[in-house]
Amino acid sequence: MVNQRHFLSSIAAAAVLLAATAGGALGGGFRGAAVAATNGALATTAGCGRAPTLTSGTRTIQSSGQNRSYILRIPDGYDRNHPYRLIFGFHWLNGSASNVASAGYYGLAPLSNNSTIFVAPQGIDAGWANTNGRDLALFDDITQQIENDLCVDTTQRFALGWSYGGAMSYAVACARPTVVRAVTVLSGANLSGCDGGTQPVAYFGIHGTYDSVLNISMGRSLRDAFVRNNGCTAQDPREPSRGSLTHITTTYSGCRAGYPVQWAAFDGDHTPSPVDGSSSPNDSRTWTSAEIWRFFTQFQSTTPPTTTPPTTPPPTGEPGNCAATYSTVNSWPGGFQGEVTVANDTATTVNGWTVRLTLASGQVISSLWNGTNTGTTGNVTVRNAPYNGTLGPNASTTFGFTATGNGATPPSNITCTSP
Numbered sequence: 001m002v003n004q005r006h007f008l009s010s011i012a013a014a015a016v017l018l019a020a021t022a023g024g025a026l027g028g029g030f031r032g033a034a035v036a037a038t039n040g041a042l043a044t045t046a047g048c049g050r051a052p053t054l055t056s057g058t059r060t061i062q063s064s065g066q067n068r069s070y071i072l073r074i075p076d077g078y079d080r081n082h083p084y085r086l087i088f089g090f091h092w093l094n095g096s097a098s099n100v101a102s103a104g105y106y107g108l109a110p111l112s113n114n115s116t117i118f119v120a121p122q123g124i125d126a127g128w129a130n131t132n133g134r135d136l137a138l139f140d141d142i143t144q145q146i147e148n149d150l151c152v153d154t155t156q157r158f159a160l161g162w163s164y165g166g167a168m169s170y171a172v173a174c175a176r177p178t179v180v181r182a183v184t185v186l187s188g189a190n191l192s193g194c195d196g197g198t199q200p201v202a203y204f205g206i207h208g209t210y211d212s213v214l215n216i217s218m219g220r221s222l223r224d225a226f227v228r229n230n231g232c233t234a235q236d237p238r239e240p241s242r243g244s245l246t247h248i249t250t251t252y253s254g255c256r257a258g259y260p261v262q263w264a265a266f267d268g269d270h271t272p273s274p275v276d277g278s279s280s281p282n283d284s285r286t287w288t289s290a291e292i293w294r295f296f297t298q299f300q301s302t303t304p305p306t307t308t309p310p311t312t313p314p315p316t317g318e319p320g321n322c323a324a325t326y327s328t329v330n331s332w333p334g335g336f337q338g339e340v341t342v343a344n345d346t347a348t349t350v351n352g353w354t355v356r357l358t359l360a361s362g363q364v365i366s367s368l369w370n371g372t373n374t375g376t377t378g379n380v381t382v383r384n385a386p387y388n389g390t391l392g393p394n395a396s397t398t399f400g401f402t403a404t405g406n407g408a409t410p411p412s413n414i415t416c417t418s419p
Helices: 002-010 013-024 097-102 131-149 164-175 216-229 288-297
Strands: 057-063 066-073 084-090 116-121 152-162 182-186 202-208 247-251 261-266 323-332 335-343 354-358 364-369 371-374 379-384 396-404 412-417
Touching (some): 057 131, 066 097, 084 097, 131 164, 182 288, 202 216
Parallel strands (some): 182 202
């Protein structure tokens, strides 16, 4: 596995930077969460309670009009009534889903004690160019297929990857902030694009100080994007000196509750498995797996974190000073995914919002995130979640939902009011 992982190190840096230019220019792709459901103390999926039809092994799926594949690992003794953690492991350039699976999903599977469902998707041309958002669509489609069949805790979705796989994990964090709880990017760069990239996601970056393929400055840039998004205090973390054969992990201070940023720099080159005290990477001796597992498992099954309430009552806005617009994000036979953008176009702060809409005949909401809904068919009311009700001047937020029925007819009579 180490030899496979180091294949990228022999590729000319110019070729990798060319991929970076192509991927970084992407601005399209699917927005919002594909199948998130974050209402309630524990948000579970349609697969809970059902006898599963999926089995561990290589699975095929239609996505964006193409045949794609992934390797699925279901826990031994799977309990259909128990919500499981879900982790995506993305492979590196010229790597494969099989490489990720055979190495225990970056060493996390041996640590999971059958608590986690693991997924290793296969990239087109053994990479993650994410052209026209095709790889984000794959992430959405795999998530939907798994969660329709298996029991997943939707507040416990994670992604990680090395090199190009790290770039794809970063793209997921940018574009699916309400889907994934946290990501880890090992030796990554902006190669797969960043559609969105303004909302908080718990983030762990790992990078070698003398990475000869993707310079550590690229990893720092990804990290700093989420330092800003997560409201952390900017700092210049300590990094180990050349020849020390050590790593230094820094946890940022001042971050928004529930959205930590962690950074680990190691004295080494382009590898996912550095070893303290040695210049030879080793999958079984690396410190990265344990640190990543600790980072992911610090998050408990819960609703999304809320901000601290103000000490004085906020001003009350006038009814009608927010606006709501709808878009269809994705559709499939018998169902679709919709997203509503709630915007404050005024010069004063909105504190709380309510959206009302009318679904077309036959449309029934099956899950909704970033809001609390009353009703699932016909006239539906959606109020803000505790963490996205305050909108400053010219600010906006979104909520989304999946529904059964024909999505060709959009909801009508959409209105937005604040208290």
